Amino acid sequence: MTIMSATTRAPEGGPPAPLGSLLERVRAGREFGPNVHSTLDVLRVLYDRVLRITPETVDDPDRDRFLLSKGHAVAGYYAVLAAKGFVPVDWLDDQGGPDSLLGDHPDRLLVPGVEIGSGSLGHGLGLGVGTALGLRAQGLATPRVYVLLGDAELDEGSNHEAIAYAGAVRLANLTAVVIDNDSASHGWHGGIATRFTVNGWTAATVDGRDHDALYDALTGQDGNRPHVVVAVVREGE
Amino acid sequence: MRDAFVDTTTALLAEQPRTALVLADISAASFAPAAGRHPDRVLNVGIREQLMVGVAGGLALTGLRPIVHSYAPFLVERAYEQIKLDLDHQGVSAVLVGIGASYDRAAAGQTHWSPADVALIDTLAGWTVHVPGHAGEVPALLRAAVAGDGPAYLRLSTLGNDRPRGTDGSLAVVRDAGPGAPLLVAVGPALDAAVAAVADLGVTVAYTHRPRPFDAAGLRALAGAEVILVEPYLAGTSARLVGDALADRPHRLLSLGVGREELRRYGSAADHTRWRGLDAEGLRRSVSAFLEVGR
Numbered sequence: 001m002t003i004m005s006a007t008t009r010a011p012e013g014g015p016p017a018p019l020g021s022l023l024e025r026v027r028a029g030r031e032f033g034p035n036v037h038s039t040l041d042v043l044r045v046l047y048d049r050v051l052r053i054t055p056e057t058v059d060d061p062d063r064d065r066f067l068l069s070k071g072h073a074v075a076g077y078y079a080v081l082a083a084k085g086f087v088p089v090d091w092l093d094d095q096g097g098p099d100s101l102l103g104d105h106p107d108r109l110l111v112p113g114v115e116i117g118s119g120s121l122g123h124g125l126g127l128g129v130g131t132a133l134g135l136r137a138q139g140l141a142t143p144r145v146y147v148l149l150g151d152a153e154l155d156e157g158s159n160h161e162a163i164a165y166a167g168a169v170r171l172a173n174l175t176a177v178v179i180d181n182d183s184a185s186h187g188w189h190g191g192i193a194t195r196f197t198v199n200g201w202t203a204a205t206v207d208g209r210d211h212d213a214l215y216d217a218l219t220g221q222d223g224n225r226p227h228v229v230v231a232v233v234r235e236g237e
Numbered sequence: 238m239r240d241a242f243v244d245t246t247t248a249l250l251a252e253q254p255r256t257a258l259v260l261a262d263i264s265a266a267s268f269a270p271a272a273g274r275h276p277d278r279v280l281n282v283g284i285r286e287q288l289m290v291g292v293a294g295g296l297a298l299t300g301l302r303p304i305v306h307s308y309a310p311f312l313v314e315r316a317y318e319q320i321k322l323d324l325d326h327q328g329v330s331a332v333l334v335g336i337g338a339s340y341d342r343a344a345a346g347q348t349h350w351s352p353a354d355v356a357l358i359d360t361l362a363g364w365t366v367h368v369p370g371h372a373g374e375v376p377a378l379l380r381a382a383v384a385g386d387g388p389a390y391l392r393l394s395t396l397g398n399d400r401p402r403g404t405d406g407s408l409a410v411v412r413d414a415g416p417g418a419p420l421l422v423a424v425g426p427a428l429d430a431a432v433a434a435v436a437d438l439g440v441t442v443a444y445t446h447r448p449r450p451f452d453a454a455g456l457r458a459l460a461g462a463e464v465i466l467v468e469p470y471l472a473g474t475s476a477r478l479v480g481d482a483l484a485d486r487p488h489r490l491l492s493l494g495v496g497r498e499e500l501r502r503y504g505s506a507a508d509h510t511r512w513r514g515l516d517a518e519g520l521r522r523s524v525s526a527f528l529e530v531g532r
Contacts, residue, residue, distance in 0.1 A: 061299070061300070107326075108327060108328065109327075109328045115298070116298070116327060117322070117326045117327055120318065120322055122287075123291060123319070123322055123323055125291075126287060126288045126290075126291020126292060126294070126295070126319070126323065127291050127294050127295040127298065127323055127327070128295060129288065129291065129292055129295060130291055130292035130293060130294055130295015130296045130297075130298070130299075131295035131296075131298050131299055132295070133277070133280060133292060133295065133296060134257075134295055134296040134297075134298065134299030134300070134301050135299055136277055137257065137277035137278050137296075137299075137301065138299065138300070138301070140299075157287075158287040158288065158291065158319075161282070161285035161287055161288035162288050162291070164283075164285075165282050165283060165285060165288055168283075
């Protein structure tokens, strides 16, 4: 596993100065795995351009929901939450320490703006399906539920229960985002998107570094079916 | 008890827009009328128990009160991590309703038995566990559980007692053998056999259909130096709570229930009750031997 700092690793000169420095505060000299960097671009596009959520609306029933299912990809998540004002910036220091509210996996009861506690893989999509159903049952037609997963996380069978059911009931207010950094031990021969489209989802597979392509994909749902965005990120690019 | 559950849940779905029901095919046909009336709140996810509990967690995150139902082994054992993480860890809760109990479908074998369900739920914090002993106890327990905000597990069985007993869940004396007499605590469907077993043994019998939270104060008020627990699930599930409640008193405890070993036998539920020593004759043997030691 290649070890690089956020500033040298990220494309096009790295994240904007505030986000880059915030990530460095979380990092505190430790090593980051590829998962941190592969997630950052999607998080930036989501929080900058897609999600209808602010620190003032974290409890608004009408907000969009962002569920980080791959809870280990937490460093960039915390940096984005701090950059957007959901958590104070000084929370980033001593992340994981005895007095910190920011664990190596996020806890929704501890961190404002965090919709689910995650870490054990394969839980976010089921929770997302339930959230989308709950919104629908209460007539909340505007909010959309976004669940961020990893390609290796799809190994967990619970995801496939959720994928099949969400497609079968045409759960149109759900978007799954799969970061594909080719980390699944046995790969996904035939592609990741087909696991979803065969169950009736719409799908877009895009370069996970290309912000405009990500934006188009993340807003490309057809309104009748669940939607998946596969963000392809190859380490070493 | 399943019919009482279906009827009460169907009524709750009509009365309370906050109530939702999540199924994994089991009992789906019984809820077809409710599903027709409330298609957005009666959700059958198919044979997908992990998703069933995950969906319940998501529904609860949006403010709904989910009832989740399947066979006990599929609900509690198969989906245990979802119960731990998708409900408890998220700070939300649901009402889980299991059927099949320890060995109701005896001929179905180990795959459909769940004597360990209450012990598994007992690894989690803050759960209320109801083990009704009669169908007539089910509606009030279910309504109270759904009206509350906490996590609850209702353990329904085809086994039961001759008549319902309306208690608030605290220990209720069914037979009083006087001060200092040995105390037998029977949970849910175990009561009738327990009463018959100790008919002439000078044992006080108390009943509860709510083993969690366990009525420690009631136990302290009723117990002498000898306590017998009769639980229709894994033997010893409540032993630690009896020990805690009586920690400052010398006492002896006999914990009866379903043993851990797999029998690999079929037959009827009544056969298994007998093989597990939980019929009146078996209980009498165990209790007599226990009391004999103390004489």
